[in-house]
Amino acid sequence: MLFPEGVAIDGISGEVTPSTDRYTKKLSELSGLFHDAAAFDKVVAEGGDPIAYEVVDYRKQECDICFGTTIMMPGQVGGEYFMTRGHFHERKDCGEGYYTQSGEGLLLLESREGEVRTVEMKPGICAFIPPEWAHRSINTGSEKLVFVWFCATDAGHDYGTIRERGMRKLVVERDGRPAIIDNPNFA
Ligand code: PAN
Ligand code: ZN
Numbered sequence: 001m002l003f004p005e006g007v008a009i010d011g012i013s014g015e016v017t018p019s020t021d022r023y024t025k026k027l028s029e030l031s032g033l034f035h036d037a038a039a040f041d042k043v044v045a046e047g048g049d050p051i052a053y054e055v056v057d058y059r060k061q062e063c064d065i066c067f068g069t070t071i072m073m074p075g076q077v078g079g080e081y082f083m084t085r086g087h088f089h090e091r092k093d094c095g096e097g098y099y100t101q102s103g104e105g106l107l108l109l110e111s112r113e114g115e116v117r118t119v120e121m122k123p124g125i126c127a128f129i130p131p132e133w134a135h136r137s138i139n140t141g142s143e144k145l146v147f148v149w150f151c152a153t154d155a156g157h158d159y160g161t162i163r164e165r166g167m168r169k170l171v172v173e174r175d176g177r178p179a180i181i182d183n184p185n186f187a
Pocket of ligand 1: 155
């Protein structure tokens, strides 16, 4: 049986207390994601394979909703900012909310039909991710980017589509600012 409880979410560290699960993605685990493969190898080797992001869950299998945080480190690979893998949800009726707590970033979204949108990630903005839109978070700042996400427990993650063909756009630093450019490797 489930009981109500208050869950503390630290908007700076992203810590969730109590939490039910967590994982960490080191940069080396994001091989193939970045445009510049040589720059990727260099940052992994010389940077000591830094943590790119961490996800902390509050998830109860018996309940239809869940939430948690994503904590993204700042960094770049060949001018491209650190980012998440990006995914569609397996369930075609499942959207998601991303409420940014600290830091700054861009949420890059792409519909099944190939339409691209971005939503600014900054404290106070809650991004609505509709069903059937792939979503990738990008830390464009110099601090941690921390956001709370909430979605259906069984939404599921389809990573394969984005892993195989990439997303249509890249977010890179140009003149000290984020710029959205075409992905030359988009298959
Ligand atoms: C988020 C993401 C999280 C990490 O919880 O899973 O930010 O991004 P990737 O899963 O794309 O690596 C979410 O969107 N869940 O559905
Ligand atoms: Zn999602």
